[in-house]
Amino acid sequence: MAYRRPIVAGNWKLNGSRQSSRALAVAIVDGLAGIDLGPARLGGESPPLEVLLCPPFVYLAELADLLAVSQLRLGAQDVAAEDVGAFTGEVAAAMLREVGCRYVITGHSERRALFGDTDEKVAGKVLAALRAGLSPILCVGETRSERDAGHTLTVVRRQLDVVLAALDSGRVSASERRLISVAYEPVWAIGTGLSPTPAEAQAVHADIRATVGRRDATMAFDLRVLYGGSVKASNAKDLFAMQDIDGGLIGGAALLAGEFVSICKAAAS
Numbered sequence: 001m002a003y004r005r006p007i008v009a010g011n012w013k014l015n016g017s018r019q020s021s022r023a024l025a026v027a028i029v030d031g032l033a034g035i036d037l038g039p040a041r042l043g044g045e046s047p048p049l050e051v052l053l054c055p056p057f058v059y060l061a062e063l064a065d066l067l068a069v070s071q072l073r074l075g076a077q078d079v080a081a082e083d084v085g086a087f088t089g090e091v092a093a094a095m096l097r098e099v100g101c102r103y104v105i106t107g108h109s110e111r112r113a114l115f116g117d118t119d120e121k122v123a124g125k126v127l128a129a130l131r132a133g134l135s136p137i138l139c140v141g142e143t144r145s146e147r148d149a150g151h152t153l154t155v156v157r158r159q160l161d162v163v164l165a166a167l168d169s170g171r172v173s174a175s176e177r178r179l180i181s182v183a184y185e186p187v188w189a190i191g192t193g194l195s196p197t198p199a200e201a202q203a204v205h206a207d208i209r210a211t212v213g214r215r216d217a218t219m220a221f222d223l224r225v226l227y228g229g230s231v232k233a234s235n236a237k238d239l240f241a242m243q244d245i246d247g248g249l250i251g252g253a254a255l256l257a258g259e260f261v262s263i264c265k266a267a268a269s
């Protein structure tokens with residue numbers, strides 16, 4: 001993990017209130033006070049870690065103000081594939097950027113399974129994020145039955161390939177591609193307490209990098225591939241020690257300040 005600066009992202013999903021969201025963010029900022037989370041430095045050693053919080057849409061603007069005095073960053077949990085127009089309920093990438101987001105999660109398995117986000121729709125969301133200068137975190141991962149059938153790599157490659165083809169046909173530049181991260185999130189591990197062994201996760205992460213590398217070697221080298229699915233303080237260090245695991249996307253444990261801070265510290269060490 002040493003070459004690429006890791007990211008730890010907290011996905012708060014549909015949880016909390018205005019007050020509890022503020023309190024959680026403050027507790028995380030306080031818990032990380034001793035760690036340099038500042039921007040990457042050219043020509044010098046960069047800080048060890050990037051940390052971002054992804055609250056529900058309605059709390060973004062308020063948390064942006066709160067986080068402005070910290071080094072933590074803000075992300076959204078989803079984004080529209082369209083930039084503007086008659087799309088009731090949607091939130092555009094430029095709006096997210098305007099309220100202070102730097103990151104956005106795209107293709108989370110809950111969006112894919114419950115809200116009809118197809119591979120093509122997810123590719124559209126990645127492109128929309130890039131048009132607004134946001135860093136998309138592209139989630140990929142197999143279901144339990146796909147894993148049991150031995151189809152993990154086939155599924156993950158398909159999910160990646162649709163997005164990679166869209167980057168090519170959209171003539172997305174090398175500098176824009178550097179904004180993208182991938183999160184490998186086996187669906188069967190999300191919120192279940194189950195997770196692959198670090199070696200099993202590493203094998204998929206290495207395949208993700210190789211899949212990207214077949215189209216774009218430079219992008220693959222720099223690409224940060226996060227792991228998500230029942231990461232806790234107790235398993236984070238072993239997962240983050242793997243060569244191709246460049247941090248984590250954290251769900252349940254991101255709602256507990258102490259757990260989340262310990263996970264961040266595991267990624268920073």
Ligand code: PEP
Nearest residue numbers: 190191228229230251252
């Ligand atoms: C997630 O939903 O992105 C996730 C990783 O959840 P959890 O950490 O709760 O498994």
